[in-house]
Amino acid sequence: MLDLDISISALPGVGPKIKEKLERVGLRQISDLLFYFPRKWEDYRNFTPIAWCRRDEEVTIKGIIIKVEKERTRLRNMMIVKARVQDETGEINAVWFNQGFMERMVRANQKVTLHGKVDFDWKNKERVLASPILVKEEKIVPVYSEGAGISSKIYEKIIKSALAVADNLEEWLPDEVKEEHDLINLAEAIKQIHHPSSFEALNAAKLRLAFDELFLIALSMAEARAELKKEKGLPVKIDEELLKKFTSKLPYILTDAQRKATWEIIKDVERGRPMNRLVEGDVGSGKTVVGTMAALAVINNGYQVAWMAPTEILARQHYKNVADMLNFFGIKIALVTGNLKEDYTDADMIIGTHALIQDNMVYKNLGLVIVDEQHRFGVAQRSKLRNKQHEDRMPHLLSMTATPIPRTLALALYGDLEISIINQMPEGRQKVKTQVVSPTDRQKAYDFIKAEILKGRQAFVICPLIESSNSKIPDGQIDLFEVERKSAVKEFEKLSKNVFPDLSIGLLHGRMKAKEKELIMNDFSKGKINILVATAVVEVGIDIPNATVMMIEGAERFGLAQLHQFRGRVGRGKSQAYCLLFSESWSDTTKLRLQALVESNDGFELAERDLQLRGPGELAGIRQSGLPDLKMASLTDTILIKKARVSAERLIARGLNRYPLLNKKLDEFEHSRHLE
Numbered sequence: 001m002l003d004l005d006i007s008i009s010a011l012p013g014v015g016p017k018i019k020e021k022l023e024r025v026g027l028r029q030i031s032d033l034l035f036y037f038p039r040k041w042e043d044y045r046n047f048t049p050i051a052w053c054r055r056d057e058e059v060t061i062k063g064i065i066i067k068v069e070k071e072r073t074r075l076r077n078m079m080i081v082k083a084r085v086q087d088e089t090g091e092i093n094a095v096w097f098n099q100g101f102m103e104r105m106v107r108a109n110q111k112v113t114l115h116g117k118v119d120f121d122w123k124n125k126e127r128v129l130a131s132p133i134l135v136k137e138e139k140i141v142p143v144y145s146e147g148a149g150i151s152s153k154i155y156e157k158i159i160k161s162a163l164a165v166a167d168n169l170e171e172w173l174p175d176e177v178k179e180e181h182d183l184i185n186l187a188e189a190i191k192q193i194h195h196p197s198s199f200e201a202l203n204a205a206k207l208r209l210a211f212d213e214l215f216l217i218a219l220s221m222a223e224a225r226a227e228l229k230k231e232k233g234l235p236v237k238i239d240e241e242l243l244k245k246f247t248s249k250l251p252y253i254l255t256d257a258q259r260k261a262t263w264e265i266i267k268d269v270e271r272g273r274p275m276n277r278l279v280e281g282d283v284g285s286g287k288t289v290v291g292t293m294a295a296l297a298v299i300n301n302g303y304q305v306a307w308m309a310p311t312e313i314l315a316r317q318h319y320k321n322v323a324d325m326l327n328f329f330g331i332k333i334a335l336v337t338g339n340l341k342e343d344y345t346d347a348d349m350i351i352g353t354h355a356l357i358q359d360n361m362v363y364k365n366l367g368l369v370i371v372d373e374q375h376r377f378g379v380a381q382r383s384k385l386r387n388k389q390h391e392d393r394m395p396h397l398l399s400m401t402a403t404p405i406p407r408t409l410a411l412a413l414y415g416d417l418e419i420s421i422i423n424q425m426p427e428g429r430q431k432v433k434t435q436v437v438s439p440t441d442r443q444k445a446y447d448f449i450k451a452e453i454l455k456g457r458q459a460f461v462i463c464p465l466i467e468s469s470n471s472k473i474p475d476g477q478i479d480l481f482e483v484e485r486k487s488a489v490k491e492f493e494k495l496s497k498n499v500f501p502d503l504s505i506g507l508l509h510g511r512m513k514a515k516e517k518e519l520i521m522n523d524f525s526k527g528k529i530n531i532l533v534a535t536a537v538v539e540v541g542i543d544i545p546n547a548t549v550m551m552i553e554g555a556e557r558f559g560l561a562q563l564h565q566f567r568g569r570v571g572r573g574k575s576q577a578y579c580l581l582f583s584e585s586w587s588d589t590t591k592l593r594l595q596a597l598v599e600s601n602d603g604f605e606l607a608e609r610d611l612q613l614r615g616p617g618e619l620a621g622i623r624q625s626g627l628p629d630l631k632m633a634s635l636t637d638t639i640l641i642k643k644a645r646v647s648a649e650r651l652i653a654r655g656l657n658r659y660p661l662l663n664k665k666l667d668e669f670e671h672s673r674h675l676e
Helices: 016-024 030-034 152-168 175-181 186-194 199-230 240-249 256-270 287-299 312-325 379-384 407-413 439-454 488-499 514-525 560-567 588-599 603-614 638-654 660-673
Strands: 040-043 058-072 079-087 090-097 111-121 126-134 140-143 276-281 304-308 333-336 349-352 366-372 396-401 418-422 433-436 458-462 505-508 531-534 547-552 578-581
Touching: 016 152, 030 152, 040 058, 079 111, 090 111, 140 152, 152 186, 175 638, 186 199, 199 638, 199 660, 240 287, 256 276, 256 287, 256 396, 256 418, 276 287, 287 304, 287 312, 287 366, 287 396, 304 312, 312 333, 312 349, 312 514, 433 588, 439 458, 439 547, 439 578, 488 505, 488 531, 505 514, 547 560, 560 578, 560 588, 560 603, 578 588, 588 603
Parallel strands: 090 126, 276 396, 276 418, 304 349, 304 366, 333 349, 366 396, 433 578, 458 531, 458 547, 505 531, 547 578
Antiparallel strands: 040 140, 058 079, 058 111, 079 090, 111 126
């Protein structure tokens, strides 16, 4: 008999090979399959007239086949099957690559329903339906992400078997909450999400599952706030003269936004409870200075400061910059990373990577933890860094991010934090001139980069991939018109050998060892490398004042906020800087997004636009924020977020011991969030 916690191998059709593949994507028990939701649903009952089919759209057409042809390509010796389909409005070719069996599936005078994506055949100057599905049953069909090389059809078949035990799911949401928000039962939601009987039933299922996700986040944060209120903090006495002396040593004047953020932090640490604050600031807005002032105030009270960065490159950069700013104050700073551990026994400030929260790190008197770039610290993580000399005291926490987050999203992500916003740029910081470059003007872009380098400047070239994925395309699917996907490795080779053979080109990506990355960045910062070809690894924090050109390949593959982060890597010196955007797509959405980047240098405005155009899952840094993967919820749904928060706070106030199943679910949720 099937049950939720037994192995997926008990299901029909799941042999050893399929089992191994499913386990590779984390699907081990039958319950895992029930929560492997479709990524979308195709309505095979809704037909698009052939004349209305537009490029890049997914459509379902119904018509009659008037001709079937097959041919082999000379380049790859590939079998192509073409079926000419006609309806009352027009004709279109359905094209299948390396699927010879389709010749037996389609024939002239056959009535067919096909579903697929409309593409364009540049050779024959016509629209085509690329590798469409032959629809056998006109219904709402779930489409699953084809993880581990398993097709959506196989997922659908296996999950259909798993749904036999959906009624065994524990209903953990209290009846009062379900009734208040008119939510269906969990078991019914799971059945309808996989095999909806109608779009009304599908929407009811989405609502229940979306509420569950937001409610657990809200419940976790409400509990964290309640726990934090019980903790005692370390009161810090502020020496205003010391901070004035610090600002007088800076080579620039603080902006009003920096002053306000510093004041908010000072008021927090003066109180007797632990600070829990997030500082949001656009690229180059001066968050590091604000963090350094907070650190100086805390160190002046005899406490240690731990400053954690997401990468070794950024940790080293902070180490250098902060040391320069505190040079006059006799502050001892140590650097601790996975590859380097300086003597930090007597250090006032310890800067490093995740190594700072390892069990073998011992702090003598920790008063402040500064966490940079999307590392989320809950009560459990801070307890790891609890001051050893003050067992009953919790250190203050200051989180910082250069990814501007829309207010609605910040409330959902960081509902347990106070938020300070630095929305002004230091005086004299130039705006980076941004341009979308046509493929026909590529050589002009290269000539421009060469001219900048001859002036003594440097350039970045960003690629969306480390290596080309063309060799890994599944059987039966090809990149229809041989569009070249830009990879850092290939671009590095091309620029080095063909475009700029007389220049020094460097390569940087996430698979390189830490020492290799450090060597490359050191050479780039010293001017030994003219052009750095890199992946998104350069998005956060790398500071090269001499770099004036940011060239981004495959710009449509990045979110607006992420593109803005890349752009922020240049224009950090006195010379005018430029951002050149190349795209492999010319869809309306891509045009809107890239034009927004051309028109605006305001990260907060761009984050709002990204949220509207692409949704929260695509915003830079969100996946690293500690927020669990949202399969159903939309963080743009402020009404549902508010409902979830109000219900969560009410139940926390009553005490979760009154809701044992909910308490158990929350424990499981917290455990899954902190498995790092």
